[in-house]
Amino acid sequence: MSDLDPAIFTICFMDSNVGGAGGFKHGIKVAYSQGADYIWCMDDDCLPELEALQILVESEKSLCREYNIGFLASRVEWADGELAKMNLPVAHRDWSFPHKKHPNVSKIVGSSFVSLLISRHAVELVGLPVAEFFIWFDDSEYTRRISDELDCFLISNSVVVHQTATNPSPLDFDLLDDGALWKYKYGVRNEMSFFLYSRQYVFAFLYIAKLFFRVIKAGKIRYVPGIAAAVIKGLLFNYRKYIEYPSAK
Numbered sequence: 001m002s003d004l005d006p007a008i009f010t011i012c013f014m015d016s017n018v019g020g021a022g023g024f025k026h027g028i029k030v031a032y033s034q035g036a037d038y039i040w041c042m043d044d045d046c047l048p049e050l051e052a053l054q055i056l057v058e059s060e061k062s063l064c065r066e067y068n069i070g071f072l073a074s075r076v077e078w079a080d081g082e083l084a085k086m087n088l089p090v091a092h093r094d095w096s097f098p099h100k101k102h103p104n105v106s107k108i109v110g111s112s113f114v115s116l117l118i119s120r121h122a123v124e125l126v127g128l129p130v131a132e133f134f135i136w137f138d139d140s141e142y143t144r145r146i147s148d149e150l151d152c153f154l155i156s157n158s159v160v161v162h163q164t165a166t167n168p169s170p171l172d173f174d175l176l177d178d179g180a181l182w183k184y185k186y187g188v189r190n191e192m193s194f195f196l197y198s199r200q201y202v203f204a205f206l207y208i209a210k211l212f213f214r215v216i217k218a219g220k221i222r223y224v225p226g227i228a229a230a231v232i233k234g235l236l237f238n239y240r241k242y243i244e245y246p247s248a249k
Helices: 019-033 052-063 120-126 138-147 181-197 201-217 221-236
Strands: 038-042 046-048 069-077 105-110 115-119 151-162
Touching: 019 038, 019 120, 019 138, 038 052, 038 120, 052 069, 052 115, 052 151, 069 120, 069 138, 105 138, 115 120, 115 138, 120 138, 138 151, 138 181, 181 201, 181 221, 201 221
Parallel strands: 069 151
Antiparallel strands: 038 115, 046 151, 069 115, 105 151
């Protein structure tokens, strides 16, 4: 670190706890305002392999000849080398289409912020992440918003490790307890809002049914009232009105 010029760093201190969603929104906004062509987002517990970013950048140079890039995502592993279950990308229906020319590339529609290279054009086109999500599902919504407009890919040979304590699936209700309930409430509210206000009404209904089935199956019946309240909040929380667009300096 001693050989690096401190002038290349911009360290941002927030006045209040705005959650992961607010942090990513602010960071992307600052990077955009400083003229970044691509913005690399990572969690604070993400450990990239040495060539992870280089591979993303080289992939962008190759793919941009054929595609209008929205974002490129790294393959996210857990500490034991298995895939990180909470960071699995969402495959596009034509996920294998690029394989003939680009064997390590798969088309996707959703990903996490754990290692995500976002194009400036994507930020201009769809705006910034929604800070009001606070935590959980902010990255899922944002990447789906981008992939609705642009081409997005998993670059499987760009690898990072997500150093979480365990390797749970998203909204694993076996882990729900009094200390974690607040996060689950945000997750449920945010996902419910996404399905409803992106007009995926069938998925919204199925999500509610699946949600309570999973809570009861996990033996967490005493948390049903709290989860139900989060569903109602999701029905009333129109996340789309909080989407903002950045302005360059």
